[in-house]
Amino acid sequence: MNVGGEHYRTIWLKPGDDRTVQIIDQRPLPHTFVIEDLASSDAMARAIKEMHLRGAGLIGAAAGWGMYLAALEAPQSSLEAFLGYLHEAGEKLKKTRPTAVNLEWAVDRQLREIASRAQTPAEGVQVARATAQAIADEDAEFCRRIGEHGVKIIEEIYEKKGDTVHILTHCNAGWLAFVDYGTATAPMYEAQKRGIPIHVWVDETRPRNQGARLTAWELVQQGVPHTVVADNVGGHLMQHGLVDLVITGADRVTRCGDVANKIGTYLKALAAADNGVPFYVALPSSTLDWSICDGVAEIPIEQRGEEEVKYIQGLHEGEVKRVLLTPPESPAANYGFDVTPARLVRGLITERGVAAASEAGLLELYPERR
Ligand code: MRU
Numbered sequence: 444m445n446v447g448g449e450h451y452r453t454i455w456l457k458p459g460d461d462r463t464v465q466i467i468d469q470r471p472l473p474h475t476f477v478i479e480d481l482a483s484s485d486a487m488a489r490a491i492k493e494m495h496l497r498g499a500g501l502i503g504a505a506a507g508w509g510m511y512l513a514a515l516e517a518p519q520s521s522l523e524a525f526l527g528y529l530h531e532a533g534e535k536l537k538k539t540r541p542t543a544v545n546l547e548w549a550v551d552r553q554l555r556e557i558a559s560r561a562q563t564p565a566e567g568v569q570v571a572r573a574t575a576q577a578i579a580d581e582d583a584e585f586c587r588r589i590g591e592h593g594v595k596i597i598e599e600i601y602e603k604k605g606d607t608v609h610i611l612t613h614c615n616a617g618w619l620a621f622v623d624y625g626t627a628t629a630p631m632y633e634a635q636k637r638g639i640p641i642h643v644w645v646d647e648t649r650p651r652n653q654g655a656r657l658t659a660w661e662l663v664q665q666g667v668p669h670t671v672v673a674d675n676v677g678g679h680l681m682q683h684g685l686v687d688l689v690i691t692g693a694d695r696v697t698r699c700g701d702v703a704n705k706i707g708t709y710l711k712a713l714a715a716a717d718n719g720v721p722f723y724v725a726l727p728s729s730t731l732d733w734s735i736c737d738g739v740a741e742i743p744i745e746q747r748g749e750e751e752v753k754y755i756q757g758l759h760e761g762e763v764k765r766v767l768l769t770p771p772e773s774p775a776a777n778y779g780f781d782v783t784p785a786r787l788v789r790g791l792i793t794e795r796g797v798a799a800a801s802e803a804g805l806l807e808l809y810p811e812r813r
Contacts, residue, residue: 444618444623444624444632444661444664444665445664445665446476446664447476447664451467452579452583452622452623453466453467453496453501453504453618453619453621453622453623454466454467454496454501454504454505454508454579454622455579456508456572456576457480461572462482462512462515463480463481463482464480464481464482464487464508464511464512465478465479465480465481466478466479466481466490466495466496466505467479467496467619468495468496469494469495469496469497469619469657470494470495471763472619472656472657472660473656473657473659473660473663474758474763475763479495481508481512482512483512483516484509484510484512484513484516484532484535484536485535486512487505487506487508487509487512487536488509488535488536488539490505491505491506491509491536491539491540491546492539492540494651497615497620497653498543498615498616498617498619498620498621498692499543499544499545499616499620499621499692499693499694499695499726499729499730500545500582500586500620500621500622500626500727500729500730501582501619501620501621501622502540502543502545502546503543503545503546503548503549503578503582503729504549504575504578504579504582504621504622506536506537506545506546506547506549506550506553507549507552507553507574507575507578507579508575508579509532509536510529510532510533510536510549510550510553510554510571510574510575511553511568511571511572511574511575513528513529513532513533513571514529514557514564514567514568514571514572515568516528516532517529517532517564517567518564519564519565520564521564522561522562522563522564522567525564525567526557526558526567529553529554529557529567529571530554533550533551533553533554536550537550540745541743541744541745542694542695542703542742542743542744542745542779542780543694543695543730544694544695544729544730544731544732545694545729545730548729549578549729552574552578553571553574553575556570556571556574557570557571557574578729579622580622581727581729582621582622582623582727582729583621583622583623583624584794585727585728585729585793585794586618586621586622586623586624586625586626586629586727586794587623587624587629588794588795589624589626589629589630589725589726589727589792589793589794590624590629590630590632590633591633592630592792592793592794592795592796592797593629593630593633593690593723593725593792593797594630594633594634594637594639595797596630596688596721596723596790596792596797597610597630597631597634597639597641597688598634598637598639600687600688601634601639601640604687606640607640607641607642608634608639608640608641608642608687608688609641609642609643609644609685609686609687609688610631610641610642610643610644610686610687610688610689610690611643611644611646611677611680611681611686611688611689611690611711612627612628612643612644612645612646612654612658612689612690612691613646613648613654613677613689613691613704613705613707613708613711614646614648614653614654614658614691614692614704614705614707614708615648615653615654615656615657615658615661615692616628616691616692616693616704616725617657617658617661617662618661619657619660619661620653620657620692621727625661625692626692626693626725626726626727626792627690627691627692627725628658628661628662629725630690630725630792631643631667631690632665632667635665635666635667641667641668642668642669642670643658643662643667643668643669643670644669644670644672644676644677644680644685644686645658645659645662645669645670645671645672646672646674646676646677646707646711647671647672647673647674648674648705648707649674649707649752650751650752650755650777651751652755652756653705654671655671659671674707677689677710677711677714678710678714678717678718681714681715681717681718681720682718686715686718686720687720688720688721688723689711689712689715689720689721689722689723690723690724690725690792691704691705691708691711691722691723691724691725692704692705692724692725692726693724693725693726693730694730694780695730695732695738695742696724696726696730696731696732696738696791697731697732697735697736697737697738697741697742697785698731698732698733698734698735698736698802698805698812699736699737699738699785699801699802700785700788700791700798700799700800700801700802700804700805701736701737701738701739701742701782701783701784701785701800702724702738702782702783702785702788702791702800703738703742703744703780703781703782703783704724704780704781704783705779705780705781706778706779706780706781707781708780708781708783709781709782709783709787712783712787712788713787715787716787721789721790722783722787722788722789723788723789723790723791723792723797724783724788724790724791724792724800725791725792725793726791726792726793727793727794728793728794728795728809731805731809733812736802738782738783738784738785739782739784742780742782744778744779744780744781744782745778745779745780746776746777746778746779747777747779748777749774749775749776749777751777752769752775752776752777753767753768753769753771753773753775754766754767754768755768785800785801786800788800790804791804791805793808795808795809796808
């Protein structure tokens with residue numbers, strides 16, 4: 444997508460240096476745009492864990508490139524030693540963040556491809572590079588298609604209403620959370636391209652404020668009308684007919700259609716159900732976890748450090764600063780995600796179309812999983 448008129452993806456191999464991966468460092472956004480070099484699998488693991496980059500699709504792409512960096516570091520003496528190193532690096536990457544399934548999906552895809560296509564470590568490096576690029580390209584293409592499918596929902600509302608479509612979103616499932624386009628935002632960008640008037644309510648998304656900092660910044664870059672609201676405003680907006688549609692992203696969706704997404708999503712889905720507002724979730728198939736059904740019982744929910752809740756970050760006299768919000772001695776709990784049961788989800792917008800949030804609905808779009 445565009446930043447200051449230039450097209451960027453969120454992750455790429457550094458031009459002229461194929462041992463370094465570059466990312467947009469999301470920590471100083473929206474105030475400063477920084478590109479960071481990552482030249483080892485450990486550096487990539489740290490960048491994922493400490494959230495220099497984040498978002499389900501991008502974490503998957505980063506794991507793909509992390510495995511390529513691991514392949515460059517791995518012993519080249521024998522295929523066995525090479526694969527052993529890659530397995531260890533894959534385990535390290537998988538441990539960085541537990542909820543978004545894209546991470547383990549990408550590591551496992553790399554290990555499968557390398558094991559089945561490489562006869563030597565040198566070939567392994569080439570396979571790892573091609574696979575990392577394929578994961579990233581596929582993520583971008585799938586998000587583009589999600590936009591094409593999702594825009595039909597916006598179009599339909601616009602045709603009935605004949606006026607601006609108000610869409611509420613939570614967290615950042617925009618292009619910063621993927622390689623390009625985003626998931627929840629892709630239908631919005633497509634609507635904008637087609638001249639459908641939209642306005643986006645952006646939940647601030649405490650504690651890390653991915654909505655206020657990242658989604659709002661993206662929408663500014665793309666010129667999409669939006670308003671940032673505190674997390675608890677959504678229910679009020681819905682009661683007053685100010686939301687036509689909710690679209691969020693997802694970090695893991697079970698085969699039965701339960702959705703793990705950023706903490707607070709479940710409350711938005713409850714408010715949407717109570718007010719008859721359609722609640723959609725947009726995701727690429729790399730976010731589907733076919734091995735589980737009951738999301739509440741089976742999806743691991745990341746708990747992060749309490750400082751993210753106790754402190755807030757912002758710009759003060761030109762400098763990005765963190766300030767303490769709570770009494771210093773108050774403990775805080777920091778649950779990163781919650782699970783929205785399938786019954787509250789009107790539909791899952793995927794790269795293959797919109798599925799009902801159920802096993803039958805997903806299998807109709809992905810019959811190869813039967
Ligand atoms: O903790 P994060 O920022 O990596 O959380 C992931 C998310 O951005 C959201 O949950 C998002 O809505 C879905 S992932 C694109």
